[in-house]
Structure formats: C-alpha cells, structure tokens
Amino acid sequence: MTGPADHNGRDGYGAVARKEDARFIRGLGTFIDDVTMPGMLHGAILRSPLPHAVITAIDTSAAEAHPGVAAVITGAMLAERGLAWMPTLSGDVQPVLATDKVRFQGQEVAFVVARDRYAARDALELITVDYEPLPVVVEAGQALAGSAPVIRDDRPGQADNKIFDWSAGDAEATERVFAAADVVVTGDMLYPRCHPAPLETCGAVADLDRVSGRLTIWATTQAPHPHRTFYSLITGLPEHKIRVISPDIGGGFGNKVPIYPGYVCAIVGSMLTGRPVKWVEDRSENLMATSFARDYHMHGEIAATRDGTILGLRARVLADHGAFNGAAQPTKFPAGFFHIFTGSYDLRAAHCEVTGVYTNKAPGGVAYSCSFRVTEAVYLVERMVDLLAAELGADPAELRMRNLLRPEQFPYTCPTGWEYDSGDYPRALRMALDIAGYPELRREQAERRAHGEYMGIGISFFTEGVGAGPRKHMDILGLGMADGADLRVYPTGAAVLAISCQTQGQGHETTFAQIVAAELGLSPDDVEVVHGDTDRTPFGLGTYGSRSTAVSGAAAAIAARRVRERAKIVAAAMLEAAPEDLEWSDGAWRVRGDPEQCRDIRQIAMAAHSGLELPAGVEGHLDAGSVYNPPNLTFPFGAYICVTDVDPGTGVVTVRRFIAVDDCGVRINPMIVAGQIHRGLADGIGMALMQAISFDSDGNCLAGSFMDYLLPTAVECPSWELGSTVTPSPHHPIGAKGIGESATVGSPAAVVNSVIDALAPFGVRHADMPLTPAAVWRAIQGRPLRPDLATS
Amino acid sequence: MRIAVDVNGVERSADIEPRLLLIHFIRDELGLTGSHWGCDTSNCGACVLWLDDTPVKSCTILAAMADGHRVRTVEGLERDGVLDPVQQGFAHCHGLQCGFCTPGMLMTARWLLDHCPDPTPTQVREAISGQVCRCTGYENIVRSVLWAARQERENRA
Ligand code: FES
Numbered sequence: 020m021t022g023p024a025d026h027n028g029r030d031g032y033g034a035v036a037r038k039e040d041a042r043f044i045r046g047l048g049t050f051i052d053d054v055t056m057p058g059m060l061h062g063a064i065l066r067s068p069l070p071h072a073v074i075t076a077i078d079t080s081a082a083e084a085h086p087g088v089a090a091v092i093t094g095a096m097l098a099e100r101g102l103a104w105m106p107t108l109s110g111d112v113q114p115v116l117a118t119d120k121v122r123f124q125g126q127e128v129a130f131v132v133a134r135d136r137y138a139a140r141d142a143l144e145l146i147t148v149d150y151e152p153l154p155v156v157v158e159a160g161q162a163l164a165g166s167a168p169v170i171r172d173d174r175p176g177q178a179d180n181k182i183f184d185w186s187a188g189d190a191e192a193t194e195r196v197f198a199a200a201d202v203v204v205t206g207d208m209l210y211p212r213c214h215p216a217p218l219e220t221c222g223a224v225a226d227l228d229r230v231s232g233r234l235t236i237w238a239t240t241q242a243p244h245p246h247r248t249f250y251s252l253i254t255g256l257p258e259h260k261i262r263v264i265s266p267d268i269g270g271g272f273g274n275k276v277p278i279y280p281g282y283v284c285a286i287v288g289s290m291l292t293g294r295p296v297k298w299v300e301d302r303s304e305n306l307m308a309t310s311f312a313r314d315y316h317m318h319g320e321i322a323a324t325r326d327g328t329i330l331g332l333r334a335r336v337l338a339d340h341g342a343f344n345g346a347a348q349p350t351k352f353p354a355g356f357f358h359i360f361t362g363s364y365d366l367r368a369a370h371c372e373v374t375g376v377y378t379n380k381a382p383g384g385v386a387y388s389c390s391f392r393v394t395e396a397v398y399l400v401e402r403m404v405d406l407l408a409a410e411l412g413a414d415p416a417e418l419r420m421r422n423l424l425r426p427e428q429f430p431y432t433c434p435t436g437w438e439y440d441s442g443d444y445p446r447a448l449r450m451a452l453d454i455a456g457y458p459e460l461r462r463e464q465a466e467r468r469a470h471g472e473y474m475g476i477g478i479s480f481f482t483e484g485v486g487a488g489p490r491k492h493m494d495i496l497g498l499g500m501a502d503g504a505d506l507r508v509y510p511t512g513a514a515v516l517a518i519s520c521q522t523q524g525q526g527h528e529t530t531f532a533q534i535v536a537a538e539l540g541l542s543p544d545d546v547e548v549v550h551g552d553t554d555r556t557p558f559g560l561g562t563y564g565s566r567s568t569a570v571s572g573a574a575a576a577i578a579a580r581r582v583r584e585r586a587k588i589v590a591a592a593m594l595e596a597a598p599e600d601l602e603w604s605d606g607a608w609r610v611r612g613d614p615e616q617c618r619d620i621r622q623i624a625m626a627a628h629s630g631l632e633l634p635a636g637v638e639g640h641l642d643a644g645s646v647y648n649p650p651n652l653t654f655p656f657g658a659y660i661c662v663t664d665v666d667p668g669t670g671v672v673t674v675r676r677f678i679a680v681d682d683c684g685v686r687i688n689p690m691i692v693a694g695q696i697h698r699g700l701a702d703g704i705g706m707a708l709m710q711a712i713s714f715d716s717d718g719n720c721l722a723g724s725f726m727d728y729l730l731p732t733a734v735e736c737p738s739w740e741l742g743s744t745v746t747p748s749p750h751h752p753i754g755a756k757g758i759g760e761s762a763t764v765g766s767p768a769a770v771v772n773s774v775i776d777a778l779a780p781f782g783v784r785h786a787d788m789p790l791t792p793a794a795v796w797r798a799i800q801g802r803p804l805r806p807d808l809a810t811s
Numbered sequence: 812m813r814i815a816v817d818v819n820g821v822e823r824s825a826d827i828e829p830r831l832l833l834i835h836f837i838r839d840e841l842g843l844t845g846s847h848w849g850c851d852t853s854n855c856g857a858c859v860l861w862l863d864d865t866p867v868k869s870c871t872i873l874a875a876m877a878d879g880h881r882v883r884t885v886e887g888l889e890r891d892g893v894l895d896p897v898q899q900g901f902a903h904c905h906g907l908q909c910g911f912c913t914p915g916m917l918m919t920a921r922w923l924l925d926h927c928p929d930p931t932p933t934q935v936r937e938a939i940s941g942q943v944c945r946c947t948g949y950e951n952i953v954r955s956v957l958w959a960a961r962q963e964r965e966n967r968a
C-alpha cells in the first residue's frame with residue numbers, strides 16, 4: 020500500500036519512461052492522416068441532412084463530371100455487389116450507404132473519390148438527393164408509443180421500435196426485500212448520450228492490390244483482428260488476403276471499436292479505382308455519425324432499514340440505441356454489464372430490467388472508457404445511495420462505509436451473479452476521506468452555507484468488472500474474447516513480443532515490455548513490442564473494456580513464463596545439472612544450494628540457438644506463445660471525492676478538488692497508471708458538467724462540433740489528488756486488474772453528488788448531467804432542464 | 812498562386828489553391844505531419860504552430876497568409892540533435908499519452924516559456940486553455956512545462 024505522495028510513484032514494475040514518447044515529442048508519430056501512398060485518392064461522404072426520410076432519387080452526374088473525381092459510389096451501386104449493408108457489433112445490420120431510407124441525421128448516403136480532399140468535398144456539393152421526410156422518433160420514451168413510426172421496417176418481422184427486453188437478478192426476492200424495508204427511495208435519472216471524442220477522428224487508407232488480391236487497410240481501430248475477420252465477411256475477400264494495420268491512434272476510448280461505413284467505402288473505392296483511397300472524417304462527422312455512448316434513461320429504487328442498512332436495489336432502464344443497434348458488448352449481454360449495478364455494497368437482493376429501443380439518432384452504444392455499461396451502473400447506484408442518505412439524513416460517507424463489502428467477503432458473488440475477485444473497500448474509502456480531510460471539509464461547508472456560499476462534497480465508490488472475458492460466456496459476433504501473445508527470444512537475448520491488443524495512448528510498448536522483462540530478468544529496453552498489424556501479431560479481440568492488461572497482459576506473462584521453462588532445460592544442459600535442481604531467482608536459473616552456478620536469459624538464448632546438446636525431444640530455441648482465456652473478469656475499485664463550488668447566481672460549477680483512490684491490483688508502471696487515472700477524471704468532469712449529444716425535436720443533432728460539444732480544458736480541471744491501494748487479483752498471472760477506465764467509470768457520480776450536495780439548501784434532490792450553468796440555475800429555480808432535448 | 816514560406820528555417824515555395832489552409836499546406840504539401848488537425852471549428856488546438864513568433868491555429872489561417880512569413884512547427888523544436896527542454900519535459904513527466912495533441916501543446920509551451928520563464932501552474936493552464944487533450948487530464952502537461960521551466964532556469968544559472 021502506498022500513500023498519496025507516491026502517485027507518480029516507484030512501486031509496481033517501475034515508473035520507467037515511455038518508449039513511444041521519442042517519436043511523439045518530435046512530431047514523428049504516424050497517425051491515420053499521416054499515411055500516404057503513391058497515387059492515393061481521397062474519399063468524402065455525403066450525409067443525410069434529415070433524420071428520417073425516404074430517398075426518392077440521387078443524381079450524381081454533376082459530381083462524376085467534376086474533373087478531380089475518380090468515382091462516385093451510391094447505395095444502389097453497393098447493393099449490386101451485395102455490399103450495401105454490413106453487420107453491426109450487436110448482430111444488427113447497418114447500411115454502408117443508404118439504399119431505401121435514411122434513419123438518422125448524418126447517415127452515409129454517397130461516397131466520392133477524388134484527387135484530393137478539397138476536390139472530394141467540392142464534388143459532394145454537386146450531388147443532389149431527393150428526400151421525402153418521415154416523422155421522427157427523437158425521445159426514447161416515445162419510441163414504443165403506438166403512434167411512433169417503425170424505424171426499422173427493413174427488418175423482417177419488426178413491428179415496433181423495440182430491440183430487446185432483458186433482465187437480471189431475482190425479481191421476487193427483490194420484491195420481498197422491498198416490501199419489508201423501512202425506507203424505499205426512488206429516483207429517475209438520465210445518463211445522457213455523450214461521445215468519446217478522441218482528438219483524432221476516425222479514418223482509413225485502403226489499398227487493394229489487384230494482382231495479388233491482397234487488401235491492406237490502415238484504419239483507426241482498437242481491434243485490428245476482429246476488423247480483419249469482419250472485412251472478410253463483409254467483402255467476401257479471403258481473410259488471409261487482408262492485412263489490417265492500426266497505426267498510431269490518437270485516442271480511442273471506445274469510439275474506434277466499431278467498423279464504420281467510411282472504412283468499407285474506402286475499400287470499395289480502392290476496388291473501383293485500383294488506387295489507394297484515404298478517408299478521414301471531419302469532427303462533425305465524428306460527433307454526429309460515429310458511435311455515441313450511454314443514453315440510458317434510468318429509474319432506480321433503493322430499499323433500506325431506518326438505521327441505514329441497504330437491503331435491495333431495483334432499476335428499470337430504457338436504452339436508446341439509435342437507428343441501428345451498434346452497441347459494443349459481448350453477445351449474451353445486450354445491456355452490457357449493467358447488472359453490476361449493485362456496486363460495492365452488501366445487498367440482499369437486486370433486480371434490473373433494460374429495454375432497448377430504436378430512435379432516429381446515430382447508432383452506437385459503445386463502452387466510452389468503460390467496461391460495457393458499467394459507468395451507467397455505477398452512476399445509478401451511487402446516485403441512489405446519495406438519495407438514500409438525503410432521505411435518512413445520514414452522512415453519505417458513513418452510509419457507504421456501513422454498507423461496503425468487507426474484505427473477508429471476497430471472493431464475493433453479487434445478487435446478479437458476478438463474482439468479484441478481491442478487494443478491501445473500507446481501506447480505500449478511509450484513505451480517500453483522509454486525503455480529503457473530510458470532517459474539516461464538512462465544517463467548512465457548514466460555515467460557508469451560513470454565509471450564503473454553496474460548496475459541495477460528493478463521494479462515489481465504484482466496482483468495475485473488466486477484462487472481458489471468459490470465452491464460455493463472452494464473444495463479440497461469435498469471436499470469443501481471448502487474446503494471444505507470441506514471444507520470440509533472439510540468440511543475443513533480445514526479445515520481441517507480438518500482441519493482439521492495440522494501444523491508443525496507454526503505453527503498451529512500454530508496459531508490455533516491462534511485463535516480459537520482469538519475467539525473464541531482462542531490461543524493458545531489451546524487449547520490443549509489436550502491435551497493430553494483423554500480419555505480425557497473433558489473433559485477439561483488441562483493446563477496450565480495460566482488456567489490455569487483464570487479458571493480453573496475462574497472455575504476455577504466460578508466454579514469458581513458457582520461455583522461462585524452456586530456458587530451464589537449456590540452462591540445465593549448460594550447467595550439467597538436472598532441471599529439477601534449478602530454481603529461478605534474481606533473473607537467472609540457478610543451481611539450488613549453489614546459486615553462483617547460474618545462467619541468465621542472454622546466456623541461455625545463445626546456447627539455445629547453438630550446437631549445445633540438448634536432452635532428447637528438446638527442440639532448441641526459446642520462442643513461445645500463449646492464448647489467454649480469462650477465468651473471470653477482474654474487479655478494480657476505488658473511492659472518489661469531489662469538492663465543488665457552485666455560484667447560485669450564474670449556475671457555474673467549479674471543481675475545486677478531486678481525490679481519487681484507485682485499486683487496480685498490481686501496478687505495472689505506476690506513472691502510466693496515474694496518467695490513466697488523470698485522463699478518466701477529466702472525462703468525469705466533462706460528462707458531469709458539459710458533454711452531451713443533444714437533439715432538437717426535429718431530430719437535428721445539436722452537438723456536431725466542439726463549439727457545442729464541450730470538452731474540459733486545463734482550466735476546468737483541478738490538480739488531481741491520487742492515492743492507491745493494491746489488492747492483487749487472485750486469478751490474474753501477475754495480479755493486475757486493469758486501470759484504463761476506472762476513473763471515467765467512477766468520477767461522474769462524484770461530481771454530480773458534489774453539485775447536488777452544494778444545492779441541497781435549495782431543496783434540489785437531483786439534476787441530470789451535464790450540469791451546465793443553465794442546468795444548475797434551472798435546478799435552483801425548481802424547473803430542471805432536459806439535457807438531452809432542446810424543446811421550447 | 813505561388814507562395815514562399817520560411818518553414819523551420821528552410822525556404823519552401825509552392826503553387827497552391829488560394830483557399831488552401833495552412834495546416835494542409837504544412838501537412839500535405841510539405842509532408843510535415845507533426846502538426847495535426849482535430850476539429851472544424853478552431854477549438855482543439857491540435858494544429859497549433861508558430862506564424863512568425865506567435866502560436867496560431869493553423870486550421871484557421873490560409874496558407875496564402877503565410878506567404879513571406881516564418882512558420883515554426885514541432886519538427887523545428889529539436890536543434891542539432893538536442894531536444895528542446897519542453898520536449899524533454901513532456902517525456903520526463905508523462906505529459907502525453909496518444910501524442911495527438913502533443914505537438915500543439917509543445918509549441919504553446921515553448922512560446923510561454925519564452926515570454927514567461929517562471930510560470931505558475933495557473934499560468935500554464937491558461938496558456939493551454941485553447942487546446943484540448945483527451946488523454947492526460949492536463950495534470951502532467953502542466954508538470955512537464957514546469958519541469959522544462961526549471962530546467963531552463965538551471966541551464967541559465
Ligand atoms: S484543428 Fe482544431 S483548432 Fe485547428
């Protein structure tokens with residue numbers, strides 16, 4: 020356990036500097052728009068201005084006549100090739116280019132390929148499309164009304180806008196608990212639609228070699244291997260002829276998991292023109308048409324005794340999935356892992372129901388820096404606990420402490436079936452309260468209130484389930500969620516590790532080298548990490564849901580241990596000892612009882628490639644591989660405290676302090692871990708205070724640029740105060756749990772709880788995110804805003 | 812039209828369309844892809860470089876407006892194989908993750924330290940407040956700039 024002073028600390032495998040920085044600080048990264056090829060053409064997409072309409076005619080003749088244009092592609096042309104529709108990550112279908120109708124504003128209608136990006140944009144202006152507008156469904160709450168138009172009339176048998184009904188937990192047991200409870204508190208809350216908005220937008224460069232039939236596609240993807248499989252299924256090209264290269268990725272956060280129509284258009288453009296075709300979307304395309312996150316309309320109920328023992332939790336959710344069900348999550352879980360919504364508390368029973376609906380909005384539902392829907396779940400339970408505290412007149416910190424799972428309860432099976440691997444929750448909360456100086460903060464709050472100043476203290480405690488997942492339960496479109504690692508050790512002992520997951524800034528080139536180096540007694544500088552190229556890496560499902568360390572990191576450690584075992588046999592031959600008489604210590608195989616008799620990996624590697632006589636059946640060389648199929652998820656957790664100041668005259672919220680105590684198990688590189696937490700905390704401030712993709716009642720997207728979709732800058736973020744505890748995962752080879760998303764998951768509830776706490780003197784019980792100045796001011800006035808809809 | 816621009820100390824001239832944005836001139840015509848593009852509305856700052864001695868958002872400037880002027884990009888920070896202290900600071904303090912905002916942040920940081928060699932954390936935050944980083948939560952960017960400032964003061968001493 021380390022204290023807050025160590026938050027860029029020296030524990031774990033070492034806070035070594037990142038290998039990847041050398042290129043980025045020189046401006047020498049290779050992001051998608053930096054990829055150029057001789058003869059490359061540029062693509063641009065014509066998008067629908069209407070959220071719901073029948074396409075009656077498309078005239079591309081003027082665009083085709085433009086001197087810079089090489090090809091204009093429409094849905095009808097794709098339909099002739101069987102390419103007009105493609106599968107989504109949830110097993111629905113989505114048009115590459117619209118054929119019959121458009122179903123959300125910004126939907127892809129035509130694709131122009133031209134000599135440069137300016138000419139491609141010019142040509143878009145020359146295409147005329149005739150639309151017959153249809154009534155729109157903007158509000159999820161209206162999607163199931165009898166009067167709602169059926170958005171997906173392309174789906175055989177689809178008579179309404181329902182996608183699924185899904186539930187988890189024991190409804191009857193929960194009902195019994197609620198019936199017997201002293202106190203039941205209810206709350207309605209929206210987790211508004213937001214967007215991961217990585218700083219780099221999505222794009223691709225497709226190059227089909229007509230002679231060899233090989234397709235190379237550079238693409239902004241967090242999951243190169245599944246993309247290759249899906250491109251093969253979509254285009255009919257054999258999978259071994261497809262190479263997906265994910266170059267440097269300028270942030271992903273879930274946005275770069277799905278396959279987007281633009282990628283497929285670039286491929287078709289290259290097929291038609293015989294030249295490489297680049298497509299890079301602009302920011303408004305990114306915000307309006309690529310995968311959003313959340314959009315969960317939630318009703319929660321919490322049951323407790325009068326003295327503050329929480330007994331049960333219930334939730335009913337309406338999930339807005341947009342026009343096509345493109346939600347990213349394992350197949351068996353249409354609402355993701357939302358049923359981890361019992362959070363960090365010892366409950367008797369819980370039950371949740373989720374209904375997914377179509378609306379005339381962009382498709383998606385990606386895990387924006389979270390394991391599938393865990394953010395929504397944490398937000399619900401942490402708001403409900405605060406509502407309960409308000410009802411009971413209890414201190415929210417004490418109420419949480421009283422109900423947190425106790426260390427001796429682990430492994431703990433929650434009422435909806437998740438088996439939490441390990442944790443010491445009270446210790447983390449105590450540490451956060453200590454760093455914050457909680458009693459002092461409460462005293463200050465009381466004093467300020469007496470002077471008409473509104474300060475809030477918000478707490479959240481979260482448990483995540485990450486690292487999907489056991490293949491038996493978890494697959495995406497039929498691909499089980501296991502990941503491979505291949506480790507080669509060259510004669511000099513230098514090693515190359517090839518992995519299937521894909522960094523988008525997390526520093527895999529450094530941390531994975533650290534994992535291997537620690538197992539083999541090498542320096543991280545001796546290990547090169549290869550990723551992002553399906554021709555050079557083993558199959559695996561990629562990076563999202565904090566899978567990299569939890570799954571690929573385990574694969575890497577196991578591959579390294581296999582190398583070590585092979586090395587043992589070689590070392591034994593070198594030392595003329597029996598393998599069972601050797602032990603691995605201090606970076607070398609040593610003769611038990613005579614530790615000076617030893618060989619390290621460099622010596623062994625050279626010998627393994629030499630003429631040294633090895634026992635019968637031993638092949639030589641040291642290379643090894645592994646495929647890791649996790650036995651369970653890992654369960655990182657943490658305690659967060661946010662201190663805000665609210666100006667009741669303007670509604671402006673200032674985040675004064677943010678304290679975050681995270682436990683992600685063993686930390687590989689504490690410096691990188693801290694950076695990941697910082698990122699997520701900024702995300703939480705963004706979601707809680709400013710980020711929302713809202714619509715007007717006609718279905719126009721009101722957040723199509725960074726002028727409307729606001730992101731936190733350096734002046735909205737405080738200097739983060741971190742603390743850490745380390746509770747290793749018992750089932751992960753190196754005890755690590757994953758940290759990429761904890762802070763995004765845990766922080767929004769802390770910010771909202773803090774603002775609502777500040778507004779308590781006004782009688783405000785709840786207000787929905789984002790808590791913009793207008794939203795806060797209206798909440799104080801008792802006329803809360805609908806953040807997702809602009810209606811008069 | 813023909814323009815001539817001094818880019819990182821090298822005279823570069825080209826025939827361009829009058830509407831060509833400076834960011835596209837730098838990236839597509841000159842192949843200096845360190846400066847990035849991240850938004851349509853001058854909000855993100857991924858494209859920040861110097862026009863003469865001032866950081867500008869190069870997505871909001873026509874290449875034609877740079878005719879006869881000097882441009883300095885991230886590629887011009889390293890001198891004679893020695894990294895600028897701000898570059899060293901970002902690597903030392905983990906001031907970057909994906910690296911997409913980094914070139915713009917570095918150019919603003921360099922300008923800040925040229926004009927304010929001993930900035931407070933608040934001054935650093937204000938200097939980069941027109942730029943977005945989606946990865947770092949800004950904390951380590953601030954530390955990186957302060958580290959560079961300290962380094963430069965020590966180098967001068
Ligand atoms: S590209 Fe966003 S400000 Fe220039």
Ligand code: FES
Pocket residue numbers: 218269270524906907908909910911912913943944945946947
């Ligand atoms: S490091 Fe990724 S946007 Fe700043």
